[in-house]
Amino acid sequence: MTQQEREQILAExxxxxxxxxMRQERLCVLLVRREREPYGGxxxxxxxxxxxxxxxxxxxxxxxxxxxxxxxxxxxxxFTFGGISRDPRGRVVSVAYYALVASDRMPxxxxxxxxxxxxxxxxxxxxxxxADMIAMARRRLASKLEYSTIALQLMPEKFTLSxxxxxxxxxxxxxxxxxxxxxxxxxxxxLEATGEHHRAGKHRPAKLYRMKSPGRVEFIK
Amino acid sequence: MTQQEREQILAExxxxxxxxxMRQERLCVLLVRREREPYGGxxxxxxxxxxxxxxxxxxxxxxxxxxxxxxxxxxxxxFTFGGISRDPRGRVVSVAYYALVASDRMPxxxxxxxxxxxxxxxxxxxxxxxADMIAMARRRLASKLEYSTIALQLMPEKFTLSxxxxxxxxxxxxxxxxxxxxxxxxxxxxLEATGEHHRAGKHRPAKLYRMKSPGRVEFIK
DNA sequence: TTGACATAGTGTATTTTCAACACTAACGTT
DNA sequence: AACGTTAGTGTTGAAAATACACTATGTCAA
Numbered sequence: 001m002t003q004q005e006r007e008q009i010l011a012e013x014x015x016x017x018x019x020x021x022m023r024q025e026r027l028c029v030l031l032v033r034r035e036r037e038p039y040g041g042x043x044x045x046x047x048x049x050x051x052x053x054x055x056x057x058x059x060x061x062x063x064x065x066x067x068x069x070x071x072x073x074x075x076x077x078x079f080t081f082g083g084i085s086r087d088p089r090g091r092v093v094s095v096a097y098y099a100l101v102a103s104d105r106m107p108x109x110x111x112x113x114x115x116x117x118x119x120x121x122x123x124x125x126x127x128x129x130x131a132d133m134i135a136m137a138r139r140r141l142a143s144k145l146e147y148s149t150i151a152l153q154l155m156p157e158k159f160t161l162s163x164x165x166x167x168x169x170x171x172x173x174x175x176x177x178x179x180x181x182x183x184x185x186x187x188x189x190x191l192e193a194t195g196e197h198h199r200a201g202k203h204r205p206a207k208l209y210r211m212k213s214p215g216r217v218e219f220i221k
Numbered sequence: 222m223t224q225q226e227r228e229q230i231l232a233e234x235x236x237x238x239x240x241x242x243m244r245q246e247r248l249c250v251l252l253v254r255r256e257r258e259p260y261g262g263x264x265x266x267x268x269x270x271x272x273x274x275x276x277x278x279x280x281x282x283x284x285x286x287x288x289x290x291x292x293x294x295x296x297x298x299x300f301t302f303g304g305i306s307r308d309p310r311g312r313v314v315s316v317a318y319y320a321l322v323a324s325d326r327m328p329x330x331x332x333x334x335x336x337x338x339x340x341x342x343x344x345x346x347x348x349x350x351x352a353d354m355i356a357m358a359r360r361r362l363a364s365k366l367e368y369s370t371i372a373l374q375l376m377p378e379k380f381t382l383s384x385x386x387x388x389x390x391x392x393x394x395x396x397x398x399x400x401x402x403x404x405x406x407x408x409x410x411x412l413e414a415t416g417e418h419h420r421a422g423k424h425r426p427a428k429l430y431r432m433k434s435p436g437r438v439e440f441i442k
Numbered sequence: 443t444t445g446a447c448a449t450a451g452t453g454t455a456t457t458t459t460c461a462a463c464a465c466t467a468a469c470g471t472t
Numbered sequence: 473a474a475c476g477t478t479a480g481t482g483t484t485g486a487a488a489a490t491a492c493a494c495t496a497t498g499t500c501a502a
Contacts, residue, residue, distance in 0.1 A: 010232070011271065013314050050314070055303055077301065080301045080316050082277035083276060084275070178450090182452085200449085202498070202499030203447075203448040204496065204497035204499095206449075382480090383479070398462070399479090400481070400482080401462085403480080404482095422478075423469065423471055423476070425479045426468075427478075
């Protein structure tokens with residue numbers, strides 16, 4: 001392989017992260033407003049180039065930490081996007097990730113006008129192929145709800161079963177039967193009651209639960 | 222970003238393809254013997270660098286075509302491997318794919334001593350992180366058997382239900398009940414009897430089936 | 443204090459799906 | 473014609489998923 005050929009095939013490798021959280025029972029995605037061209041002014045996913053001495057996972061975590069300061073969240077490789085013209089500046093292959101953060105660990109993005117949580121159902125026009133990435137991440141998330149405990153990564157430390165059900169319903173886009181839902185989730189054996197109660201209005205307080213092994217995602221069935 | 226920083230983050234992007242077929246009821250993987258260092262003499266997956274003006278999928282298909290001549294096979298992105306030291310020559314990020322080819326379209330690799338099909342159960346020591354790629358591809362293939370018709374991509378144009386069952390059993394590593402298997406597969410509605418029969422020994426001939434939509438992989442249930 | 447309201451919490455009956463299981467059919471061979 | 477070998481076929485019981493409605497416990501206001 002000549003040096004010239006070698007130049008030919010070098011590319012930039014980036015990562016973009018679809019960062020989900022729940023806010024007011026809505027699934028939200030963290031977006032960053034681009035300052036420069038291309039797509040100046042448009043919203044985009046947090047992302048950037050992978051360092052020469054950095055793994056892909058580490059790069060994705062760095063993207064999150066640099067924009068939000070959060071660490072230790074659930075992160076999973078999603079898909080690698082390699083369209084030839086996906087970045088008008090040149091060939092950039094992007095390894096997309098998705099991440100989940102519990103709503104109580106969700107970083108504040110106030111005072112940062114160029115970083116904001118957007119409802120996943122009503123996204124603005126996005127830069128690059130980021131809309132495709134988000135769509136794929138949503139599909140992956142929804143399908144993982146069916147066979148893993150991944151939804152718990154979106155919950156705060158303590159939560160009620162009704163809140164958990166609302167998360168499932170919102171992501172799946174369908175309503176679930178309350179009794180069947182509770183039977184199934186409690187049957188998994190990865191939740192425990194805290195003994196505390198959550199008072200939220202003029203009605204019966206709800207029991208608070210927590211994960212037995214926070215951070216652990218289990219496959220079920 | 223300075224030019225120097227830009228150099229820092231350029232990487233080579235390659236693809237490696239885990240190419241499966243069935244031979245004598247065994248799952249096999251196409252391997253290529255490396256001629257040069259590193260890992261000179263070891264077996265490796267067919268792979269190479271992604272061209273500057275080539276999508277990732279196209280690159281993966283090119284790897285297959287250049288080694289085997291086959292085209293139009295089932296191909297799916299598997300995972301992107303980005304370990305820092307996975308290639309001792311320098312930073313190479315590899316987008317791994319896996320591919321399936323029907324046994325009757327399986328290319329001949331005779332007269333090519335450096336290309337060979339190896340049984341997936343008894344692989345030699347492999348170059349780079351290719352053993353990880355194959356292991357992941359096998360897991361993915363096995364799990365897709367459960368919820369898609371992907372196994373049909375490994376079958377020749379016409380096949381018997383017993384042959385199909387043998388493929389399932391081999392990949393899943395467990396025996397299946399004949400009646401339940403036939404009930405399920407025939408119930409999918411993607412097979413049709415050809416009317417022909419397959420004579421193979423001193424016993425009752427088996428009906429031959431074909432896919433209604435060859436090449437199409439459907440999700441089930 | 444009591445009645446209205448709102449959400450939490452609970453069990454059973456039915457349907458559907460999955461799993462286990464054994465014999466007859468058709469061909470070749472001796 | 474009897475034997476060996478694989479093809480082909482239904483039923484039954486168990487388990488899992490689904491559908492479904494009422495009581496419990498708090499707040500608030502009259």
